[in-house]
Amino acid sequence: MRGLDWAATPLGPPDRWPPALKTLVGLMLGSHQPMLIVWGPAHTTLYNDGYAEMCGARHPAALGGSFRALWHDIWDEVEPILARAYAGEATHSSDIAFTMHRNGYPEETHFAFGYTPVRDEAGRVAGMFCACIETTEQVKAQRGLRESEARFRNMADHAPVMMWVTDAAGRCTYLNRRWSEFTGQGETEGLGLGWVDAVHPDDRGPTERAFLAASAAGAPFRIEYRLRRADGTYRWAIDAAAPRFGPEGGFVGYVGSVIDIDERREIEDALRASEARFQTIANSIDHMVWSTRADGFHDFYNQRWYEFTGVPAGSTDGEGWNGLFHPDDQERAWAVWRHSLATGEPYHIEYRLRHRSGAWRWVLGRAQPMRAPGGRILRWFGTCTDIHDQIEAREMLARSRESLAREVAQRTAERDRIWQATSDLLCVATLDGRFVSLNPAWTETLGWSEAALMAEPFLAFVHPDDRAATEAAAAGLARGETQFRFENRYRHRDGSYRWLSWNAVPRDGQIFSTVRDVTAARQQAEIQRELEEQLRQSQKMEAVGQLTGGLAHDFNNLLAGITGSLELMQSRMRQGRVADVERYITAAQGAAQRAAALTHRLLAFSRRQTLDPKPTDVNRLVAGMEELIRRTVGPAVAVDVVGAAGLWSTLVDPNQLENALLNLCLNARDAMPDGGRITVETANRWLDERAARMRDLPPGQYLSLCVSDTGTGMTPEVIARAFDPFFTTKPLGQGTGLGLSMIHGFVRQSGGQVRIYSEPDQGTTVCLYLPRHYGAADDVDDGLSSGPVPRAGQGETVLVVDDEPTVRMLVTEVLEDLGYTAIEAADGPSGLKVLQSDVRLDLLVTDVGLPGGMNGRQMADAGRWMRPDLKVLFITGFAENAVLGSGQLEPGMQVMTKPFVIEALASRIRDMIRG
Structure with a gap:
């Protein structure tokens, strides 16, 4: 905004600007976020450096000009928003898309912005304030990521x-x-x-x-x-x-x-079994048997071969048996063998083979190739027969043929029995979509006869919604692609549909398939899903009912004590019987304190309580509470404290951790009605991936605080419900059931986890796992000062902002009793007006949640922009983390949780003003 002749603009020189415009300009120039002010009927435009980057080539010419001139290309979209702001209506929008020409060419842009009307001293809308962020790159990046992820998941699914x-x-x-x-x-x-x-x-x-x-x-x-x-x-x-x-x-x-690969392994197992059977058969045959790979490499000889030749087992593998041929027959025998390998013709030759006795004996060598369905040679199986004695040779040959015939017949019968008896649907089909062969399971499953199924293309039986996917799978088979676990629906003869799961393999222009009826499995999965959904809904409603009923019961009891005491106080004061008033006041205060404690427990359970985390030495904290624990649990229970040397510090609210430790010790005492031993133990823990996953935590460094007892223990059912609100195993009236749920909520809110380890009659251990804090622990505050609260100094003033009149009245009374000047405001805008005035203010006391469109944190930040040294005390009923910054407050800011003790409030105010 520097360098512009403001006197030439409708706004005139800055020293004549209204206070509201000056304030907004100060806020805008102190921020890095893009901000814009439109002022006056001429819609004069002011903006900071962040907004100037968004204007592109239109900056700096647009500064001090009209808003319409700045955004003339998107005026139709922007003008209604500006009109609403000038009409007194605030708007906020996110991810709004515009097509702009701010750099001389069309651009797709996205913005998140808020338009707020600004009023002058007379309450009239004088202008509009806008804070915005350009989200174009984020939107485009997220869109690309989503599209890429969607493409991958669509392909994978x-x-x-x-x-x-x-x-x-x-x-x-x-x-x-x-x-x-x-x-x-x-x-x-x-x-x-x-x-x-x-x-x-x-x-x-x-x-x-x-x-x-x-x-x-x-x-x-x-x-x-x-x-x-x-x-x-x-x-x-x-x-x-x-x-x-x-x-x-x-x-x-x-x-x-x-x-x-289950079917493949079954086939491999069958092949291995078949190979074993072959070797068993071969070794039982009374003549020489051998086999080779498709390339002619010999890899098996039966025992008869070694007995006949007398060579050691394995010495003739490969081509190592050349020396067994008669020198006159060797070249001829190998030439015939090479011819068979080259042409696939059966091997048949007579030659002389050296016997173990050293004599040469004529043998008949024969071999046949074993082929795959497509004709490819897989192996060669051969025999060598001693034909010196023709009769013996013929008998041996006959026995061999008979054995081989039985083997073939047996395997054929086995295949036929499997085809007929299996419950799986087996079929052979052509690539153009017609069945060639079907086993009986098809008729049993679909009701159609084999002739009816083969009379039409199989697509005629496919559900209309599955035809496109089926055609795509068939096209894949035609390309030679195997289809595993492809599922579609086939029409039964009665008109219903059955889900079928296909494993299909293309071979030699045909499709060989194993199909299973998975209708029942899919129906069972759907039933299981519905049952699980019903169970989750039932558990959810049970938890809601339990929480609501328990909360209403306890609060009704507490409210009865408070209202009853107040009514009796009123009655006694009218009667002039003031002697009993003190007793009723004590009763009402006690009930109110118990109600506050119950509220804190509920907030801890829901992880909404206000925490004041500090770097804490847990060993020092436990040592400071040891005597209190011993007095509380009584002499019948022994207490041991085992603190780990070199214990890490943790960032935690020490008061809440003390309450949690005391609650755990009280629970342990109640679990030992006849006395026993409590052990409080600390340790450093380094949780790797597996250990962290078991505790539902990220891997990393933690410290543990564990309380163990020798009491009655818990059943798995009790452990499963131990953290539920209002669940307790104690007799009626002896426990709210919020102790463990409060501890669980507090620890989870602090970034940790709670785990229970217990068995019936074996005692219980409850461990709190808290993240390690890399830094020194703060000194533990031993308590509030017991001395009187000093009175205010001359002219010291406190601004009190709260929408609850009773709270304002109480805080104001305390301040005036201490000699402070108190100024009250009921909402954020009213408080901000006081902060913008010239009145002396030593402290701001404000609620966080305020009406009027401005919460306490926003008001405090705006006030500090004008009063940098302003001290702020937030008072709140629960943590508004978005406002308090998840527990991280700026220097000079503190927080107190409602309800609070009046003396504590007075001491905190005095300490902050004097600090």
């Missing part, structure tokens, strides 16, 4: 395999929908390391250790384990992941997938 993502610490941050469908875990249940709970107990430990070791090294991860399905059964799965690296090369986590 539609993937046919289970997918997951972790951070650099190995904590799982995302699991796709397929994981939840397969395992039955909820959307967040598998996050962190919760996914390990779905692994088979025998595989869980090795899997977790392998995963964390790979994550620590940032190395690729691959392991097989058994994974629990939603129906409780376990299936083998392969879990593989590739590491992700950030722009600077640092490991940032994994992207991985989990694939069901």
Whole structure:
């Protein structure tokens, strides 16, 4: 605003500006936040440096000009807001989008702003004040992040395999929908390391250790384990992941997938069993049997081979048996073998083979290739037959053929029995969408005959909503892509639909599928979800009812004591019987104090109480309370204090921590009606990822304060409800049930956690975990001064701002009794007018929550802008963290919680003014 000829503007020189405009300009120039003032009927525009950056190329020409000229390109959107402000209406908007030309080209912009009318001394609207923030970059960045996240999640949630993502610490941050469908875990249940709970107990430990070791090294991860399905059964799965690296090369986590390989392992097991059977059969045959890989490398000889040749087992693997051929037959035998390998034709040749006796004997060597369905050669199986004795050779050959025929027949029968008896739906289909072969389970599941199912394309039976996805899966199969766990709905003959889960593999122009009816599983999952939702709603309503009933009961009792005492006081004073008034006053004060204590407990439970956190030496605090605890629990209970050497300090409200410790010791005493021992123990705790997760805390350094007893202990059911409001195991009238809930609320509000460890008849340990504070602990205040409160100095004045007349009256009475001049105000704007005047003010005493559009903190900040040394005492019924800054007050500011002792208020006022 410097350098502008203000005399040439409608506002004139600054020394002629109205006081309200001067005040606003002072506030605006002292702030880094973009601010704007529009003044007078000409809408003259004033703004600070922060707002000038938002004006772009229109600054500085817009300064001192009209608001319409500044924002002429968006005037249609802005003019109604300005009109509302000049009409006396304040507005606030967030994330408002404009298309501006402030730099000569159109820009998409976003703003959050508030427009407030400003009145002159006569109460008329003279202008408008605006505080705003440009949020364009944040909105665009958040939009891009959301779009990227949505694209990834859409892709992952539609993937046919289970997918997951972790951070650099190995904590799982995302699991796709397929994981939840397969395992039955909820959307967040598998996050962190919760996914390990779905692994088979025998595989869980090795899997977790392998995963964390790979994550620590940032190395690729691959392991097989058994994974629990939603129906409780376990299936083998392969879990593989590739590491992700950030722009600077640092490991940032994994992207991985989990694939069901149960059928594959079954096939592999079957192949291994088949191989074992083959070797058993081969070793039982009375002639030489061998096999090779597809490349002709020999990898098996039966026992008969070694017996015949006399060579050590394994010495003829590969091509090591050249020396067993007769020199005249060796080249010819290998040429025929190479021809068979090249053409796939059966191997058939006679040659002389050296016997173990050293003699050469004629043998018949034959081999056949084993092929895959597509014709590819997988292996060669061969025999060598001693044909010196033709009869023996023919008999041996006959027995071999008979054995092989039985094996083939047995395997064919086994396959046919599996095809007929399995409950799974097995089928072969063409790539153009027609069934070729179906097992009986299809008719049992869908009611259609095999002929009816094969008469139409299978899409005719698919639910209309699933056809697009089915066509996409079929297109993937046509491209050679295997489809695992693809689900769609097929129409039953009765018109209903069944959910089917497909594992489909394309081979040689056909589709081979294993299909399961998962209708019941999906219905059960839906029923389970509905039951869980009903249970959560029931628990929520039970907690609300318990809280409401307990609160009404206790407060009605306390109010009865207060109102009854006041009525009796009034009656006795009318009768002139003032001797009894003191007793009724004492009763009313006691009930009021108990009501205040109950309110503080409720606020602690809800984590809304006002805390005064200070760096605290917990060992010193416990030592200072040790004698009080011993006197309170009585001589029948022994008290041991075990303080850890070198205990860290913590940032906590020491008074609340003292109350919590005393409450825990009283609970421990009540759990030992026949006496016992209480142990109060402190310790430093370093919680790693696993330990922190068990205590629902972030990893890091903490100190613990634990109270243990040798009492009756708790059952798991009692522990589960111990922190519920108004829950107590004590007889009626002996406890409110708010003690532990208050402790829990206070500790959680302080950034810590509470845990109970107990067993029936084995005692109880309650541990408070509080974050470590890196700094020295404050000295513990031993209490208030017991001396008289000094009176006010000459002319000392206090401004009291509170919307409750009774509170203003009480505070004013205290101030006047001490000789102060008291000025009262009922709301923020009224208090601010006094602060803007020239009257002497030594202290501001204000409530936090005030009417009139300005709370106590805002009023105090505005007052300090004009009176930098102003001292402020906030009085409040509960913590308004947004106003008090989560417990962090500026120097010269203090807070007291309502209700308070009048003497304490007087002492605090005196200390702040004299401090």
